[in-house]
Amino acid sequence: MLRVERICCLRRQKVGARLSTIHIKGPARLSGEISIQGSKNAVLPMMAAAILHKGITVLTNVPMIQDVDCMVSILNYIGCRCNRKGSTVEIDGTEIECAQIPDHFVSQMRSSIIVLGALLGRVGEGESRYPGGCLIGARPIDIHLQVLECLGARILEEDGQITARASAGGLVGAEIRLRYPSVGATEQALLAGVLARGMTIVYGAAREPEIGQLCDCLNRMGARVRGAGTGILVIEGVEELRDSRFAVRGDRIVAGTYLSAVMAAGGKAWLKEVRPGELELPLNLMQQAGAVIRRDEVQEEIFISMNQRPGGLLLETGPYPAFPTDLQSPFMAFLAAGDGESRIREQVFEGRFATAEELKRMGGRIYTEGREAVIQGIYPLIAGRVTARDLRGGAALAVAALAAEGETVIEDCRHVERGYEDLCRDLRALGAQAYWG
Ligand SMILES: CC(=O)N[C@H]1[C@@H](OP(=O)(O)OP(=O)(O)OC[C@H]2O[C@@H](n3ccc(=O)[nH]c3=O)[C@H](O)[C@@H]2O)O[C@H](CO)[C@@H](O)[C@@H]1O
Numbered sequence: 001m002l003r004v005e006r007i008c009c010l011r012r013q014k015v016g017a018r019l020s021t022i023h024i025k026g027p028a029r030l031s032g033e034i035s036i037q038g039s040k041n042a043v044l045p046m047m048a049a050a051i052l053h054k055g056i057t058v059l060t061n062v063p064m065i066q067d068v069d070c071m072v073s074i075l076n077y078i079g080c081r082c083n084r085k086g087s088t089v090e091i092d093g094t095e096i097e098c099a100q101i102p103d104h105f106v107s108q109m110r111s112s113i114i115v116l117g118a119l120l121g122r123v124g125e126g127e128s129r130y131p132g133g134c135l136i137g138a139r140p141i142d143i144h145l146q147v148l149e150c151l152g153a154r155i156l157e158e159d160g161q162i163t164a165r166a167s168a169g170g171l172v173g174a175e176i177r178l179r180y181p182s183v184g185a186t187e188q189a190l191l192a193g194v195l196a197r198g199m200t201i202v203y204g205a206a207r208e209p210e211i212g213q214l215c216d217c218l219n220r221m222g223a224r225v226r227g228a229g230t231g232i233l234v235i236e237g238v239e240e241l242r243d244s245r246f247a248v249r250g251d252r253i254v255a256g257t258y259l260s261a262v263m264a265a266g267g268k269a270w271l272k273e274v275r276p277g278e279l280e281l282p283l284n285l286m287q288q289a290g291a292v293i294r295r296d297e298v299q300e301e302i303f304i305s306m307n308q309r310p311g312g313l314l315l316e317t318g319p320y321p322a323f324p325t326d327l328q329s330p331f332m333a334f335l336a337a338g339d340g341e342s343r344i345r346e347q348v349f350e351g352r353f354a355t356a357e358e359l360k361r362m363g364g365r366i367y368t369e370g371r372e373a374v375i376q377g378i379y380p381l382i383a384g385r386v387t388a389r390d391l392r393g394g395a396a397l398a399v400a401a402l403a404a405e406g407e408t409v410i411e412d413c414r415h416v417e418r419g420y421e422d423l424c425r426d427l428r429a430l431g432a433q434a435y436w437g
């Protein structure tokens with residue numbers, strides 16, 4: 001059995017806490033242009049993929065967000081050397097000294113759990129506690145563990161500690177059927193399958209664009225993965241990977257948030273470095289609610305103009321290509337300041353209506369029952385003191401504040417900093433009065 005000595009010298013880089021209150025003066029009308037940061041949900045598994053390679057992986061257009069800081073800390077801790085210059089991160093995975101993902105960082109970020117699959121692939125073992133991340137539902141990891149077991153890992157769970165070990169020859173390719181197209185579990189299968197012996201086929205895989213990006217990145221590193229964008233992924237195991245460089249694409253959820261801001265406030269905006277095709281359904285719904293949208297797939301730009309109160313919508317979240325759950329709260333925010341009745345069905349995370357309570361404190365007329373919300377639009381909303389309950393929920397409150405009379409103070413925005421480089425900077429670039437306080 002491959003053993004990794006647990007030197008675990010604590011090279012813990014403190015994940016810095018910044019100011020975590022946002023002040024926004026409304027109502028606003030927006031006009032401006034912004035480049036969209038690199039995608040959080042794409043870059044985190046790519047960073048984990050660097051563990052698989054005994055050499056250098058360079059990622060460019062990496063967003064400056066806390067989850068990336070957290071992943072850098074995990075990689076440094078296990079023995080990789082991460083060197084960051086602006087939006088470029090170079091990861092040297094030559095030495096892995098420790099197969100234990102440190103508790104401190106696991107509790108901060110959901111994506112920490114996929115490091116387990118990469119460690120198993122590279123050194124045949126890994127240890128982790130249950131991952132943190134946004135509190136938007138139960139978020140079990142049974143499918144992740146099923147994936148690893150299918151590939152031959154033995155999993156031991158004791159007091160919240162998970163230990164996974166491959167047999168002496170390492171992981172072995174297998175057919176894996178996912179009971180749900182979980183994004184994280186699909187990433188887990190990709191990371192664990194790349195260096196496994198033989199062929200791995202994942203049926204019922206997630207089809208999110210971030211999975212496609214991970215497949216592209218792994219193939220650039222020398223892996224052999226086919227089927228990206230479909231529900232069946234075929235991974236032909238390889239012996240080793242090679243040095244590579246990969247550019248992370250723009251974050252469709254961040255873009256969707258700023259489009260929602262224009263929907264709430266009115267005005268116009270040009271968003272650069274984002275693929276309109278990744279936001280097909282949200283853009284169609286925004287048009288249905290009254291926006292004028294122009295998409296440029298070649299230049300990777302979206303233009304939006306909104307000159308009326310948003311009309312009511314019916315939407316239901318689901319795995320891609322259905323409506324993304326991560327945009328549910330920003331949509332709820334602009335619909336709350338709209339004209340007419342909307343209905344939202346949240347099918348992915350059962351706890352993702354917490355932000356509705358905060359929107360109600362801003363005068364929003366929202367009624368939730370189970371997985372369903374009914375929203376009666378009203379304008380303007382009322383500014384007040386509200387709390388960011390989760391990452392997208394915090395951003396959604398900023399969206400609502402643009403359609404509220406007075407100064408809104410959004411407290412506890414540490415979750416927002418996990419995923420947005422600087423929400424206030426970007427909203428100011430669109431003409432809003434938004435400041436960290
Ligand atoms: C870092 C990252 O990429 N986060 C994204 C990822 O989260 P994440 O990878 O956690 O989301 P999943 O697709 O795994 O979860 C979807 C559903 O499956 C359930 N489930 C998941 C795994 C499992 O082992 N067992 C299980 O029951 C979850 O509780 C949830 O109800 O995809 C979500 C769905 O698009 C997004 O909202 C998150 O922003």
Ligand SMILES: C=C(OP(=O)(O)O)C(=O)O
Nearest residue numbers: 110111133134326391392
């Ligand atoms: C839920 C999200 O993130 P995480 O899975 O990292 O908690 C999100 O990005 O909206």
